[in-house]
Amino acid sequence: MSYNCSVCEVEITIKEKEYSLKNYNAALFRTHQCKTSNDESSNEETSTSGYSQSWVPSVIKGRIAETIVEELFKSLGFQVYKYGMEHSIPGITDLLRGVKDDVATNIRKMPDFVIFKNDRAHFLEVKFRKSGAFTIKDLDPKGDYPYHNALILLVSKKHIKCISYQELKDEKEITPTCRNYLGNRKEFETDKETIKEYIKYALKFFETVD
Structure with a gap:
């Protein structure tokens, strides 16, 4: 069984x-x-x-945010592949138990998705924060995040915003009032109206989240 x-x-x-x-x-x-x-x-x-x-709500919120982002990029014409450790290497968690070398660290910190369009690929790390705020300390508190070309998508109750790891490292951050909207990112050819539709989904799912 x-x-x-x-x-x-x-x-x-x-x-x-x-x-x-x-x-x-x-x-x-x-x-x-x-x-x-x-x-x-x-x-x-x-x-x-x-x-x-409260781990169950936390996991559920993260999974909903990932699903919204996944479906959004599919609707924008991207090929979207789940890239996280549990998806890419099933069972690897057992093998890495107690292992603390650089390779193990890189595997544990694998981004959530890799997306492709027009011969370009991007790593995406998806986060949910009800506060709408995100800094380098949220992603890389020890200064050992290995995916320096990753883009971080922050889903909140009101917006989907995007910032690169390099921008975070340069002490930039996402705040509730900043204009780091996904539709403004030069890395993507995005349809802002489509993004707005998926923001509505985020509002629907997260409007009562504490």
């Missing part, structure tokens, strides 16, 4: 299923178990075991 992660539907072992049900009340691939202690939810209220009590 096979078991699947309730978030990404990757096949998991019975031991993974039993462990995650015991500790997180859901069947989870180890990548998503790790997110409970490493993502932004780790800054929120935690239980006596040290894990966030």
Whole structure:
């Protein structure tokens, strides 16, 4: 009998299923178990075991943001491929347990998507922040983010904004009032009206998010 992660539907072992049900009340691939202690939810209220009590909403919000971005770029004529560690190398989480070298770090920090259009490729890292703010510390607190050509798409309750890793490194940032709109990025030939339609989807899904 096979078991699947309730978030990404990757096949998991019975031991993974039993462990995650015991500790997180859901069947989870180890990548998503790790997110409970490493993502932004780790800054929120935690239980006596040290894990966030609000990890489920955090994972769901991230998955919705990724889906909105994925479908948006498909509608804009891009080829979109999931590129994150759990999608590109299923099972690699087990192999990397306890490994802290540069290669392992690069794999763990793989962007969410790689997109293609007009013989150009881009790495995309998708984030959701209800605050609409994002800085270099949110992406690269240790100064070891390896994908220096990545673009970060920030989905919030009101906008989809974009900034490059290099811009973040140069101490630029996304704020609720900045004009780093996705439709203004020179890297893409984008249709602003299409982007507005997907912003409406974001508003619909996130309007009641705390």
